Amino acid sequence: MKVVLQNLTKVFPSRDKKSGKEVVAVNDFTFEIPDGKLIGLLGPSGCGKSTTLYMISGLQKPTSGKIFFGDDDVTELSTENRGIGLVFQNYALYPHMTVKQNILFPLQNLKGKDKMTKDEMLERAYYAAKLVQIDELMDRKPSELSGGQQQRVAIARALVKMPRVLLLDEPLSNLDARLRLQTREEIRRIQKETGITTVFVTHDQEEAMSISDMIVVMKLGVLQQIGKPQEVYDNPQNLFVAKFLGTPPINVFNGQVANGKLILGENAVLDVPGVADQNVIVGIRPEGFEVDPAGTLECQLTNLEVMGRDVSVVSTHVASQNPLVRSIVDADNKIDLSAQTIRFSLKPHKVFLFNAETEERIYF
Amino acid sequence: MVESKQQWKAWLYLAPAILLLLVFTVWPIINTVSMAFQEDYCAQRALMGETYEIGIENFKKVLDYGNFVDYLTNTMILCVATVPISTILALLIAVALNSIKTLQKGLQTIFFLPYVTNSIAIGMVFAAMFNVIGFRKAGGEALADSWGIINNVIMFFGGKPVDWIGANSSLAANRFVVMVYSVWNALPFKILILLGGLQSINKQYYDAARVDGTPRARVLTKITIPLLSPMLAYVVITGFIGGFKEYSSIVGIFGDTMGPNDMNTMVGYIYKALSTQKQGAASAAALILFGIILVVTLINLRVSKKRVHY
Known part of the structure; x- marks a missing residue:
């Protein structure tokens, strides 16, 4: 029925x-x-x-x-x-x-x-x-x-x-x-x-x-x-x-779009073709991060939480709305906690842009 | 377990209550029992040093006393007939009150009024409602005459006026008046308790019953009454005990002559024996009443064990 x-x-x-x-x-x-x-x-x-x-x-x-x-x-x-x-x-x-x-x-x-x-x-x-x-x-x-x-x-x-x-x-x-x-x-x-x-x-x-x-x-x-x-x-x-939706919850950043690039803090982190220049709210799922020494997003490393299969990387970023950025990466990644910073590259399909006023999704 | 050193403290805290209970409850009970078994005990003469034989003569005399069975019947009628009637009425009124929103508070107050009114006063009002009221000249010619409001209603519908409590009234009429009075007088307390019980029942049971399309009568018998059963047992047991102790309402309606048919009750008998210096008989009657109340309460508890869901 x-x-x-x-x-x-x-x-x-x-x-x-x-x-x-x-x-x-x-x-x-x-x-x-x-x-x-x-x-x-x-x-x-x-x-x-x-x-x-x-x-x-x-x-x-x-x-x-x-x-x-x-x-x-x-x-x-x-x-x-x-x-x-x-x-x-x-x-x-x-x-x-x-x-x-x-x-x-x-x-x-x-x-x-x-x-x-x-x-x-x-x-x-x-x-x-x-x-x-x-x-x-x-x-x-x-x-x-x-x-x-x-x-x-x-x-x-x-x-x-x-x-x-x-x-x-x-x-x-x-x-x-x-x-x-x-x-x-x-x-x-x-x-x-x-x-x-x-x-x-x-x-x-x-x-x-x-x-x-x-x-x-x-x-x-x-x-x-x-x-x-x-x-x-x-x-x-x-x-x-x-x-x-999602545990751990999505990471939310304040960002800008300029010339088809998404800027978090000072750095351009992702190409977002077709999006007009504007202030945006950026949501990145915890699984949307990849540890990459050549990555575009640099965060200040705070802590690692080992969960066996995965590692939860806790870090901070100036543009983040929450005090902590939480990303989940494969446990095979060798992460050096003594290093002050960690670099990530982002998976584009795990990154969502939202209008800063209406909070509606902006597709790219 | 309290350490033995600390025990005196516990007794100290309990002392005021224990002392009062000993003086005003335990001692009178012991005294009552002892007086009941001393033949023809009379307090005045006992003070002057008279002694009495021990035996069960007092009980025999009480039971042999011609009117005692009548008094017992009056008491029984008060309980057996009025408690179920008033409980059922109170249940229906409470359920109805609980299901309306407007006027609920106002009606609740009206239903509760008898509870805060003196029972002698209510008795007198009832007497006036059932009574023949009139002013007559010395020769007996009526100046103004009223049969009382109940008879006025009966006559309005073409019936014949009944002599409810007058000098020539019948025993049945007297008992009817007492029953109406008792039911009405017992309602407020019962409604209050049952309404409180109803309001503590989780509304979701009724939502669940609605989803299942339960007819109203079935909701009442299968859900409301079982969930209300602890309160129902409480009002029935206290109703019986109250009924057995009833006395002041009879005085209120009939005056201290107890009416043409002697509507006295057990407690009335005990008071009468006391006031005529027959403490032995009074004590024996009190013990008999105690025994009856005990048996009825035990039966009540027995029945409610099966029927009451706590």
């Missing part, structure tokens, strides 16, 4: 009556979620990602715009009639019911022609439980489960109705680091097995990049970029997206 958002907008009335300022949580979103894909809504807190999810779920009504599931306009449809499964951030498992009762609960609500016999319900519940591998725990109460197990129960409860769309609100934020890695693989596997169009919300770019078919990057209610994780990473449309 593909999901289409059309000019979706959500405005919350002001809480402060004096100023009367409304809050635009989601501003004119238009995008399409292809059938059977896993989509990550990504952005810092307050960017409207959860609001978008809750509008898709129907728990919140959009101020304007439309939502389609396939060809059906579901904008005015109430939550229960949309055929969605929703996993809440803190799972919202009914604490007084066993795992089995929790998973059965949505099925017992079905009416009319959808009504099932007890055996059918049990069969479906056990199918969902097996899918998330909790069929051993059916008679436990949620309080007797670990965080990861509760998460699985919540997913099973959302899946048991065979929803058209599965929605997950920050599904991994309550888990510890190890479990998070494991669970995100699990979510990926479950999504692949069921083929249900899945939307999940996260503020963790690594999480979104690692399992999504597509990511949607948002900032302050405005859609920034949408695309496959690698494409968005390799080709950010503005400075915000470039900064938000």
Whole structure:
């Protein structure tokens, strides 16, 4: 089931009556979620990602715009009639019911022609439980489960109705680091097995990049970029997206373009043909540096962090916006820490130019 | 574990509370038990050196006393009939209050008013509502007559006025008035507790239920009530205990004559025995009441163990 958002907008009335300022949580979103894909809504807190999810779920009504599931306009449809499964951030498992009762609960609500016999319900519940591998725990109460197990129960409860769309609100934020890695693989596997169009919300770019078919990057209610994780990473449309994606984060410099050359500090470091002379903001990915004695970019060497396969070179540069420039180079490079400076050549496809005012990408 | 050298400090800090409890709680309890088992104990005469035989005669006398069973029935009706009614009403009102936004605070205040009003005063107001009020000449001719506001309503709808609490009123009518009073009087505390409980339930459970298309009645029975069950158990148990101790409302409605059908309760009986220098009988009755409350509370706890989800 593909999901289409059309000019979706959500405005919350002001809480402060004096100023009367409304809050635009989601501003004119238009995008399409292809059938059977896993989509990550990504952005810092307050960017409207959860609001978008809750509008898709129907728990919140959009101020304007439309939502389609396939060809059906579901904008005015109430939550229960949309055929969605929703996993809440803190799972919202009914604490007084066993795992089995929790998973059965949505099925017992079905009416009319959808009504099932007890055996059918049990069969479906056990199918969902097996899918998330909790069929051993059916008679436990949620309080007797670990965080990861509760998460699985919540997913099973959302899946048991065979929803058209599965929605997950920050599904991994309550888990510890190890479990998070494991669970995100699990979510990926479950999504692949069921083929249900899945939307999940996260503020963790690594999480979104690692399992999504597509990511949607948002900032302050405005859609920034949408695309496959690698494409968005390799080709950010503005400075915000470039900064938000990637660990370690992108290195940002203030630079100028003059006569088709990019100048950082005093020196021309890269040819940028076709770019008019102007001040620019330069983003260079950590992997965009190559140790090269004849390189054009000279940095003051501060430290080396050995990570085995790679070496993280920590240095400083006058034009850098951040105190430190962090580059990741192959461990085979012999770097002499006693040397005060280090020279890099730059990989052009890892260097992004942005307009100094609008922060929009300048292509070269 | 506190070192033994430090223990005297702990006892020192505990002393004020322990002292007060010993004087005002433990000693009276011991005294009550001892008086209950001394035949025909009377405090005045005991002071003058009279001694009494030890035995269970007091209990026998209390149970043999003609009206004691009536008093027990009155008390039971107060509890068994009114606690469930007031709990269900309070639950419905609390759920309704919780689901509205406008006027919530105002209505909450109105529902809470009975709690801060003196129960004798409320009793008198109830008496006025149910009573025949009139001014008569010496000969009995009515100058102005009112049957009370409840009867006015009944008559407005074409019914016959009922003598609720007057000199010729029936026992059933009396009990009905007491029940209405008790339910109404018990509501505010229960609503307050249940509303507090409702507001502490995570809203996401309701969102989850909405996503699953749960009908309203099922949300109430399968989600709200189980999640509220600790509060419900609390108001039921305190409601029963309060009901067993009820006395002042009867005086408020019927005056200290307790009405034409003697609507006295267990506690009323105990007070009456005390004021007539029958401390032995009063103590025995108090112990019987204690036993009943204990049994009912144990049953309550037993039931709630299965039904209450903490």
